[in-house]
Amino acid sequence: MIHATVSLEAKGLELWYGKFQALRGISVVIPHNQITAIIGPSGCGKSSLLRCFNRMNDLIPGSRVKGEVLFDGRSIYGADVDPTEVRYRIGMVFQKPNPFPKSVFDNVAFGPRVNGIQGNLEERVEHALRRAALWDEIKDRLHKSAMQLSGGQQQRLCIARTLALEPEVILMDEPCSALDPVATLKIEDLMKSLVEEYTIVIVTHNMQQAGRVSDMAAFLMMEEDRAGTLVEYGPTAQLFTNPKDKRTEDYITGRIG
Amino acid sequence: MLQRSLHSARTGVEGSTESLMRLRRQSRIREAVIQRLLLTCALVSVFTTVGIVVMLVVQAAGFFSEVSALEFFTGTQWTPLFQPRRFGVLPLVGGTILTAGIAILVALPIGLAAAIYLSEYAHDRVRRAVKPSLEILAGVPTVVYGYFALTFVTPLLRNVFPDMIVFNALSAGLVMGVMIIPMVSSLSEDAMVAVPRSLRDAAYGLGANRFEVATRVVMPAATSGIVAACILALSRAVGETMIMVIAAGSTPRLTFNPLESIQTMTAYIVQISLGETPHGTVEYYTLFAVGLLLFVMTLLMNLFSQWFVGRYREKY
Ligand SMILES: Nc1ncnc2c1ncn2[C@@H]1O[C@H](COP(=O)(O)OP(=O)(O)OP(=O)(O)O)[C@@H](O)[C@H]1O
């Protein structure tokens, strides 16, 4: 296992939506500057787990979290922690591109503006767009509506929007599932270049994608009562070629899910 | 056994073919009748509208043959019933704008705040209880509002402004503002609730708090619906009659001092309709000139609102 410092750590994490338990006993360590993939069959709680890492589940009425999530060693569910600060340091990219119905510029500038970040906004926006490999394509359209971009461009815009806050971690929930293969490869290349500066956690349904991009992989599955548990976690190469758990092997070879 | 039942089923079908055809024919006739009936109903409302417009235009033409349009639209005195008679409509328009303006100043912030609360903050249970009770406000007869303004709000305001006239634009406008709050809040809330969850998630994911999500993402995304709601409320205020007749006074006066007594276009129309003004006189025809102007004003507002909604329709 590559030795790396810990960015995020879940300890005995449990999640309920009302009476329904969606996650049980999840303990996982997300290393710095690596791409960690969360894989598993549909409905096993991948998105739910991801949303625990930046407290997005707080927004769902009736949701409840037990256990701990540590970020740089500090509990993000502590009583003194402001969830908006958590979300600004741990960014999120969603399954479907969801740009605001505003201009390209205003989309990227949104985060810095609401968080009252001082400094040159133009530079920050340009830097984020360059970092998301989008600048050259749309530098002449900064003040046009973001809704006119293609799906792949919209998704890279959403990544740029997150980057504008210079977060430490980027959570991505199936960021390519609404994109064609070319756009998908672009996003994957982007992730590989971003991981030098950021820690990335990606949920994906696509085994090839997990194999191509991730350093670490976590395999989740549902138990009998449909609560998601962590079956196996380790370096992607090991998980894919030499899984310890029979269920991991069955899933990876396409026998279940 | 099986064969027998199959056979009987088949004869059953054959036996009913004729009655089936009859049924079909009957239902086709019924369809046609229903269609005609619905068409007639639709036409009734169209003809009524056309009839009203034609009547207004024809009668107003009678007025404008005796009074110049220039005087009507630019004159600042409105004394059709006294000597010297003046037919400048601006005092009535001013009274209307003043009261409607006060009303919208009340209804816009409160209505939008209520909409934001209901759509972004309130739990489902609270929303289900609050929304209908807000809408009750719109169901209160306007006469009641009028007397509320005159006998409750005006005395209250006179504690603050001792030299305020009993009939004044302020209390009428304030109370009318309360009346139109639910129009602003209910329609705005519908527009805000329709903004997709994914946009809110995006904003929360960037560290926005609830209020920032509401004001910087949800409201801008719902602009067209909110503007439509406000214009609808404004045109309701411009057309409101009873509160104005009861509480705002009957003194046409071009003023922007809300403590004074004024007269709105609607209140003037009531005054003439109920008074002893002889038919066929110029005074009588003013009714239609003012009515036509009121009609055109609200029509323009509605057209603008439709254009705006079409132009800025949410595309998320
Ligand atoms: N807001 C919610 N309220 C109640 N139950 C929910 C909610 N969101 C998810 N669930 C339930 O939690 C379980 C896990 O859902 P989640 O979306 O995390 O799965 P997933 O692994 O991401 O699935 P997919 O691969 O289809 O995206 C599912 O059974 C789902 O029905």
Ligand SMILES: [Mg+2]
């Ligand atoms: Mg999911």
